[in-house]
Amino acid sequence: LDNAKTRLAALESLRLGFSSRVLYEFLLERRFTISDCLERSLRKGGGEEQAAAATVCALLCMQLGGGVEGEEGFKMLRPILSSILIDSCASLSARQNCARALGMCCYVSASDDAEDLLKSLGHLENVFMGAYPLGDGTLPSVKAGTPALHSAALQSWALLCTLCPASRINTILNHHLPHLHACLESSEVNFRIAVGETIALLYELGRDIDQEFEYEDCDALCDSLKSLATDGNKHRAKNDRRKQRSIFREVLHYIENEDFTEEKIQFGIEAIYIDGWMRRKIYDAFKEVLESGVRHHLQFNPLLRDIFGLGPPLILDASVKASRISRTERHLFNSAAFKARTKLRNKVRDKRADVM
Numbered sequence: 001l002d003n004a005k006t007r008l009a010a011l012e013s014l015r016l017g018f019s020s021r022v023l024y025e026f027l028l029e030r031r032f033t034i035s036d037c038l039e040r041s042l043r044k045g046g047g048e049e050q051a052a053a054a055t056v057c058a059l060l061c062m063q064l065g066g067g068v069e070g071e072e073g074f075k076m077l078r079p080i081l082s083s084i085l086i087d088s089c090a091s092l093s094a095r096q097n098c099a100r101a102l103g104m105c106c107y108v109s110a111s112d113d114a115e116d117l118l119k120s121l122g123h124l125e126n127v128f129m130g131a132y133p134l135g136d137g138t139l140p141s142v143k144a145g146t147p148a149l150h151s152a153a154l155q156s157w158a159l160l161c162t163l164c165p166a167s168r169i170n171t172i173l174n175h176h177l178p179h180l181h182a183c184l185e186s187s188e189v190n191f192r193i194a195v196g197e198t199i200a201l202l203y204e205l206g207r208d209i210d211q212e213f214e215y216e217d218c219d220a221l222c223d224s225l226k227s228l229a230t231d232g233n234k235h236r237a238k239n240d241r242r243k244q245r246s247i248f249r250e251v252l253h254y255i256e257n258e259d260f261t262e263e264k265i266q267f268g269i270e271a272i273y274i275d276g277w278m279r280r281k282i283y284d285a286f287k288e289v290l291e292s293g294v295r296h297h298l299q300f301n302p303l304l305r306d307i308f309g310l311g312p313p314l315i316l317d318a319s320v321k322a323s324r325i326s327r328t329e330r331h332l333f334n335s336a337a338f339k340a341r342t343k344l345r346n347k348v349r350d351k352r353a354d355v356m
Contacts, residue, residue, distance in 0.1 A: 004049060007041060011052040018059035019293035022300045027063050034060060035076050042080045042098075047091025050084060054097035057081065058104040058289045065303040066108055074109040078102065078116065082123045085153070092145040096152045099124060103156020104289055107163065107282075108303065121160050127153035131191065132179045139186060147188035154191075158198045159285045162278050166209045173206050177215050184224045189240045192228065193247050200251045201277040207258070218255070225252040267295035272308050282307065 014034075017023065027034065038060070041053035057077050064070040084090045085098040106120040131150040133139055142150075161172060180202075183195045199221070206213035215221055229248040231241055253259040254277065263274040265283065274280045286304060287294045297304045300313050 004046065007045065008049055008052055011041065011049065011056055014056045015052065015059060018056065018063055019290045020296060021293075022297065023063055024065065024302075027060070028069065031060070031064060031069060031073060035073055039077065039080055042077075042084060047094045050091065050094035051097040054081060054084070054094065054101040055289065058101040061105040061108045062286075062289065062297070062301070062303060066306070070303075071109045071113075074105045074116070077105065078120070081105070082119070085123055085127060092149055095127075096149045099127060099149065099152040099156050100288065103159045104285060107159050107285070117160060117163060121157060121164075124153045124157040124160070128157065129179070131183055131186065133182045137182070139183070147186070147191040151188075151191045151194040154194050154198055155281075155285070158201050159281055161202065161205060162281060164205075169202075169205050169209060173202055173213075173215075177202060178217065181215075181217065181221050181224065184228060189244055193244060196225070196228070196248055196251045197277070197281070200254050201281050203255055204277040222252060222256060225255065265295075265298070267298045268314070270299070270310065270314065272298065272310070 038053045038057055041049050042057075045053060057073075061070050061073050061077075064073050081098045081102045085095050085102060087095070102120050103124065106117060109116070128150045131140065131142065131147070161169065164172065177199065180195050180199050184192055184199075186192050186195070203213070203215070225248050229245050229252050231244060231248075250261060260276055263280075265272050265274065272283070274283055283294075286297070290297055298308065298310070302312070305311060305313060
């Protein structure tokens with residue numbers, strides 16, 4: 001397609017189609033053609049086209065799943081996604097969407113190739129570390145739009161941290177927690193929130209390894225969180241203050257008491273329970289890419305159903321509807337299935353531990 005507007009319209013059609021339907025069979029024979037078109041848009045398109053193509057890359061990997069096809073797609077698209085992400089001359093919206101796509105594609109491909117995971121973690125780190133304190137302890141001033149890029153890179157990096165082995169998590173905790181603590185002073189509300197959620201996730205990963213885990217400067221961290229959880233600064237928009245206070249109360253309660261407010265996501269006659277920061281991070285990452293299509297994919301996409309321990313898609317008929325299992329039974333099933341999935345991921349982590 002020679003016309004940029006036509007290409008953008010085509011990418012938008014793909015985005016809508018991929019997010020609202022499960023099209024694995026349809027894509028199986030066409031995946032290389034689509035990957036070629038996406039790669040061309042990423043290499044030669046303008047910023048808006050690159051941003052749109054990056055989002056479709058993430059959706060394509062979700063459609064193809066965690067098997068060989070998904071891995072092939074990721075291997076093909078990872079170099080160009082990484083290249084745009086780290087290119088300071090590329091458009092900020094393109095870099096932001098490439099950060100999201102790189103995190104999601106790497107997570108979904110779930111290959112045993114530690115090298116891909118490490119490279120993706122490294123590229124994302126190099127971007128959001130641009131928000132870390134300078135040598136004198138002050139936070140750098142950044143140009144407009146950059147905090148959104150830092151947030152996207154940090155959120156994708158946090159998603160990939162859930163795949164890392166214990167040895168790598170320990171290194172991450174020691175290196176990143178002090179810097180992330182300092183970033184809570186950022187003037188950008190959405191970046192502060194991304195930092196707070198990442199701190200809570202890292203704490204949960206640390207406690208998975210060692211129940212007694214505690215950040216060395218925990219008292220000061222809790223003071224910072226308390227301040228943000230009660231922030232009444234009139235210079236901030238009312239909605240920003242409300243959203244920030246709510247999230248930082250949750251982060252503070254988790255760090256102080258290991259409390260987490262469970263959330264139920266209903267779709268059809270099924271539900272999943274978001275009962276921890278890792279599960280929330282994974283769900284939020286899929287929801288960000290799939291938007292309103294997330295419930296359809298939870299019902300019918302084998303990849304998402306596998307990740308959330310839901311088993312094969314349900315085939316509903318009158319007899320099934322008549323014998324719905326109780327809410328408690330569903331909750332117990334979901335919890336047990338997610339624990340099994342976590343054990344499986346830990347085995348993959350152990351395989352990677354030697355290489356990392």
